[in-house]
Amino acid sequence: MDINQLKKAISNLSEQEVKSLLHLIMIRSEHIDEDFPEFMQSLKNALIKREKTPNMKNPETIHIVFGASVAGGLKHAFKDQQTEEIIELPDYFAEGPLKHYHTPEGFEQRYQWFKENYQWDSEHAEWYKFKMKEAFEKIQSINPEQRVVIWTSSNASEQTGLRLVLYLLKEKTNAVYKINTYEAYHKLYKGKEEDFPRHTGELNIEQLRACYELVKMKELTVEMRHSLAKEGEQLFTSESILRTYKNGQILSAESNRDDEFIIEKLKEIHETQGKKDFLKAARLIGEVLGHMQQHTSYEWLEYRLRQLIAEGKVEYQGELRGMRYYEVKLKEALVG
Incomplete structure (x- = not known):
């Protein structure tokens, strides 16, 4: 490897790129194993490639x-x-x-x-x-x-x-x-x-x-x-509207897959409130989204929340035209 090319490549990096590169090396150096020399070599090769x-x-x-x-x-x-x-x-x-x-x-x-x-x-x-x-x-x-x-x-x-x-x-x-x-x-x-x-x-x-x-x-x-x-x-032949990824496979899932998790999160928030009061739908969806094992869109969760409202499991006040416009709480029969 031409050391002059490597020097030139490093000198052409921006300050932010240098910081990020140093941060990556420091993190990786905490776990030095048999792959570490290969990692450092790939780093050098990438710098030379960018320069060329x-x-x-x-x-x-x-x-x-x-x-x-x-x-x-x-x-x-x-x-x-x-x-x-x-x-x-x-x-x-x-x-x-x-x-x-x-x-x-x-x-x-x-x-x-x-x-x-x-x-x-x-x-x-x-x-x-x-x-x-x-x-x-x-x-x-x-x-x-x-x-x-x-x-x-x-x-x-x-x-x-x-x-x-x-x-x-x-x-x-x-x-x-x-x-x-x-x-x-x-x-x-x-x-x-x-x-x-x-x-x-x-x-x-x-x-x-x-x-x-x-x-x-x-x-x-x-x-x-x-x-x-x-x-x-x-x-392209599947009737499913929801998919799960598990053990390297795409699996069809029931559309109510996440409903219980939404309800459990709503229960947890009610417990922290001290009283079972309405809360912003956006807050609930944010809580659910942050704890989902399967990566899911906020739009899907909001769609399922509206389904729970339609099924009579969740009450709401406001307008169901978007999660910013309404608040929700569990039906009394489901709280406890």
């Missing part, structure tokens, strides 16, 4: 991500690298119908389900439809020579997204790689919190960059691509 990367008009690598926060983080991380392009699918694939999703009729059915059950306003609904169709078109127009990297994590949404994207790519011969950010994070930051990240969107910019530059990716084999694409195809 030329400015190009046509991107070499296409990153496919699920969610606006991941897309925004990666765009910032790659802002000076024209070799990288981001395709964002702003969908939460753990929730909502997927039957015939690969057809215009199936996509429209999913779109209408969200509009009706998640109380989307017309502006957000049209934005979602536009961004999803744009993403599908970009995926279909990926050039054969471009490398594809699909970002996922150990949750139902991103794992479902991985399978759906591989189904869309089934006729393409591109090299396809997968980054599981949960696994990559725990390889880099050994000894850190066990349940983090539940979703790639929970990682900051430097952590995203580290997952990409410092953890060796393996190309998906033809067999693995075919197997995961087949699982994606099977999802």
Whole structure:
């Protein structure tokens, strides 16, 4: 390795990048094992690669991500690298119908389900439809020579997204790689919190960059691509509107899966109140969201809260047009 190239690469780092790099090295040095020399070598290689990367008009690598926060983080991380392009699918694939999703009729059915059950306003609904169709078109127009990297994590949404994207790519011969950010994070930051990240969107910019530059990716084999694409195809026949990720598998779940947990959290809050009084729906949803084992969207939880109200298990006051506009408490029969 050319030590002068390494010096130049380090000197070109911003102050924030230097701080983040030092922080990563300090954390990793607390768990020195047989992988530590490989970690340091990958760090050096990443710095040299960034220094050598030329400015190009046509991107070499296409990153496919699920969610606006991941897309925004990666765009910032790659802002000076024209070799990288981001395709964002702003969908939460753990929730909502997927039957015939690969057809215009199936996509429209999913779109209408969200509009009706998640109380989307017309502006957000049209934005979602536009961004999803744009993403599908970009995926279909990926050039054969471009490398594809699909970002996922150990949750139902991103794992479902991985399978759906591989189904869309089934006729393409591109090299396809997968980054599981949960696994990559725990390889880099050994000894850190066990349940983090539940979703790639929970990682900051430097952590995203580290997952990409410092953890060796393996190309998906033809067999693995075919197997995961087949699982994606099977999802298009499912009637389920909720999915769970367990032991490496996508499983259909009953729509009331989270109802008892919502009720238990509401009971706990009532106990801390001293009296069983109304509380903001947004506060309850925030409490539930922060303690869920399965990563879940706040929209799904608010949808289930309204179902509990419809079933007579929860009382409310205010307007059910959005979680900021109403308060809830348990029916007296369920308190205790």
